[in-house]
Amino acid sequence: MKNKSLVSITDFSKDEIMRIVELASEFEANPNQKLLDSKVVATLFFEPSTRTRLSFETAITRLGGGIIGFSDSSSSSTTKGETLKDTIKMVSNYSDLIVMRHPLEGAARYASEQSSVPIINAGDGANQHPTQTLLDLYSIYKTQGTLDNLNIFMVGDLKYGRTVHSLLMAMSHFNTTFNFIAPDSLKMPDEYKLFLDSIGIKYYEHKEFTDIISEADILYMTRVQRERFSDPIEYEKVKNVYVLRNSMLNHTKDNLRILHPLPRVNEIHTDVDDNPKAYYFQQAENGVYARMAIIASILGLVK
């Protein structure tokens, strides 16, 4: 993994994913390791994402590294018309690693081709956000004790949600059974179902969000976004159908954990928050350890 950019979750093999998950666990047990002493990490946020940026900057700070960068493009030379290529060429001369978020899809792949140091993609438009996926995997591993043979239910916007697509690709290494719960207009795209067919992974599709979740090990909730609907009536019909309430968890498995990439709106009722099966806030915290593991691996500071 040393010196390898992380642009898309498919850039990492099953073994590399497992190594990140195990390392995240080691960093959680011992979070203050000054492995990045005298290293400089650039965090280039061409669009604001406070949650992701704070998570990365916490990870870098805990590792003892220095941070340069910007938190939105209005404070960078992009506003003067500088190309992405030129910004990356310049910053890669100053830093040992670049973490970047960009509104355009493919920006991170392009940057990785222009940069002399590795790139970590912290989100490129609707395309990829691989560190979110790795923190999801770490959360699953931590709560279930394994990534193998789990039953994962994905709920909500399965058409546009990049987190569910990346999670699906990553979990396909681990003999997962998938259940997709979504309205017709937001169904899992065919390309992902064809991919699962091609590797012999089982999946089931549902329209109703009911007691079928009794078999779930992981319930992965997503936000149904108003702007995805061309017809506002269609949005009004589905927006309250996919809401998780505490009462729905009565007959679920003890090991069930509820994940959500956050921010949530109304798809998880606040009465779920105190249920021990709610895991979305700890999930966000796991992001720091997963990102420490990713940074340390890419810089070759751990084996």
Place this chain on the structure above:
Amino acid sequence: MVKKELNVSAIKNGTVIDHIPANHLFKVISILGLDQSESMITFGTNFKSKKQGRKAIIKVAKKFFADDDINKISLVAPSAKLNIIKDYQVVEKRNVEIPERIIGIAKCFNPKCITNNEKITTKFSLAGKEPLALKCHYCEKITTAEHLEVL
């Protein structure tokens, strides 16, 4: 066949690219860089074709294309046929094939792709032949035949 080809004067040595869709003649010329070529070139379009309705032909004297070069035209002229001419005789016939990597020819249909916002050579891998599907190396979105635009 022979009679049709005589609509455009015969060449002694070189390549005849036949069965080009009539509306894509100038794209084929541009993709192959023939507008910059110093070879003697004759071309014609809107010939009647039993298979295609209307077709175009290009004859390039003293020029033999490498497979990688000629396959670039497959996106706009998948039906094109090559006749390799030596001493006025057709010595070889070839079809074009869509290459596995398509570089600098097609435009990604995703307006939010970095290649449509910064000066970048587009790169695609072939995700499907029938129907045609190109996967963008950058934004990872699929461009299909109906959205295909040749640069």
